Amino acid sequence: MNIINLTPHDINLLLEDDVIVFKSKGIARVQQKEALDEYFDRVPIYKNKYGEVEGLPEKKDGVYYIVSFVVASALKDKRNDLLIVTKTERNKKGQIIGCYGFARL
Numbered sequence: 001m002n003i004i005n006l007t008p009h010d011i012n013l014l015l016e017d018d019v020i021v022f023k024s025k026g027i028a029r030v031q032q033k034e035a036l037d038e039y040f041d042r043v044p045i046y047k048n049k050y051g052e053v054e055g056l057p058e059k060k061d062g063v064y065y066i067v068s069f070v071v072a073s074a075l076k077d078k079r080n081d082l083l084i085v086t087k088t089e090r091n092k093k094g095q096i097i098g099c100y101g102f103a104r105l
Contacts, residue, residue, distance in 0.1 A: 003083070003102075005066045006055060012098030014089055019098065028056040028067045030074045050074035066102065076105040 005011055005022040013020040031051030038045050053074055056065065064083050072082045087100035 001062050001064070003064045003066060004057075006071075007066055007068055011066060011085060013102075014098040014100050022066060026055055028065065028071045029054050030068075030071050032070065064102075069105075072105045080104060 003022060004025050006024075006026050006028040008024055008027050010024055011022040013022065030053045033049045033051060034046040035049060036044055037047040050070075050073070053071060056067070056071065056075075059079060059081050064081050066083045066085070069084050072084050075082060083102035083104060085096075085099035085101075086103040088096045089098045089100065091097050
C-alpha cells in the first residue's frame with residue numbers, strides 16, 4: 001500500500017514508537033464558489049459550491065491520497081481513496097504538529 005501526500009505541507013503520523021513523515025508530493029485543490037443563499041436579520045448567509053478538482057491523480061489500486069478536507073468533501077461520494085488527517089496533536093501555540101491517524105469521509 002502506498003500513501004501519497006497531496007497537501008502543501010509535510011504530515012507527521014505519530015505512532016506509538018515512531019513518527020512517519022509524509023512529504024508533500026504536490027497539491028490537490030478544488031475550486032470553491034460562494035453563492036448568496038439567504039439573509040438572516042441583515043446577515044448574508046452563503047452556500048459553498050465545489051467546482052473542479054485539480055492536481056489529483058486517477059484512482060489506483062493500493063494507493064491512498066492525503067488531501068484537504070475540502071477536496072475530500074467535494075469527492076466524498078465518488079472516491080474512497082482519499083484520506084484526511086484525524087486525531088491531531090498541537091503545540092503550545094495551537095499549531096498542528098502531527099496526527100495519530102487518517103480518516104475517510
